[in-house]
């Protein structure tokens with residue numbers, strides 16, 4: 001059995017995660033655990049795993065983690081779980097799948113309103129003493145026929161050999177599907193790793209422009225400021241849990257097929273093995289990669305300026321086992337798929353040095369991950 005087989009066997013409602021080293025398919029639901037208090041949820045997951053026959057619990061955490069808030073975290077202990085090695089190159093033998101063309105495409109908000117919101121965010125940073133806030137926009141697509149999350153996942157896995165390509169069942173029969181480059185947290189034994197990303201430039205089909213974009217990102221003061229706020233926050237959030245913690249002084253250039261980013265690999269040695277990967281993910285979330293600094297004022301500003309609920313976008317997706325090991329990725333470059341419609345999300349970090357027009361372009365570039373997997377020309381999602 002190889003990863004291509006797991007991908008072919010995936011059906012909506014299942015949990016699927018492909019990373020550079022491993023592919024996981026969790027099928028069926030033996031236990032379902034939902035809740036808005038993530039610490040409590042982590043405790044309930046630990047209890048459920050103690051007497052479950054499946055080896056992992058897997059699922060999603062929402063962006064908004066305020067206890068008692070709207071969107072609940074959802075994990076399931078699947079009926080059966082299969083693991084294989086990396087999806088690549090085995091998925092190369094699979095043909096791409098058709099997703100179908102949308103009959104209606106609408107920005108939420110329209111692009112020009114996102115530009116206004118970014119300008120207001122820049123003003124608010126100063127007024128409210130914020131160092132950074134992350135603003136997102138969404139695009140709604142409607143189809144004449146049913147959309148298949150299976151087909152979108154299939155193409156995403158083929159397109160993305162690195163990162164975290166996932167599908168997870170949501171309440172109401174919806175599916176969150178995406179290909180995130182960003183590791184929120186992994187724990188294996190006492191080894192903890194986080195790979196936060198902030199600072200972005202688009203990739204280009206022209207190799208000269210592509211290399212220039214990467215070098216421009218490495219040289220950009222604005223992007224280094226955006227990144228430093230994030231790397232510091234991740235180190236500070238992990239410090240209470242680790243007896244040893246390492247992070248390089250400067251970020252490195254990382255890439256996906258559609259974007260360049262600045263990334264920092266933070267590694268630590270866990271002090272207490274009772275703290276599971278899910279506890280750690282909940283403690284880190286929401287990082288300034290998707291929310292801002294200070295967290296509470298940034299979240300307030302996000303709620304004021306974004307005309308939609310983030311739901312499971314900018315949350316986390318992953319798994320945890322009975323020993324507490326697991327891995328959780330940030331739910332970006334993703335879509336929430338319903339029966340005949342889907343919503344795509346993309347955001348970007350705003351600091352005082354940001355330019356509103358450039359922020360709109362950055363979100364459009366980030367939509368390319370999903371647009372490519374759906375076979376849509378990029379222009380469909382720009383300037384909406």
Ligand SMILES: C=C(O[C@@H]1C=C(C(=O)O)C=C[C@H]1O)C(=O)O
Nearest residue numbers: 197199200289332346347348349
């Ligand atoms: C918020 C998103 O991406 C995040 C924001 C980034 C940035 O502002 O440069 C870069 C990577 C991600 O951490 C997204 O893709 O929606």
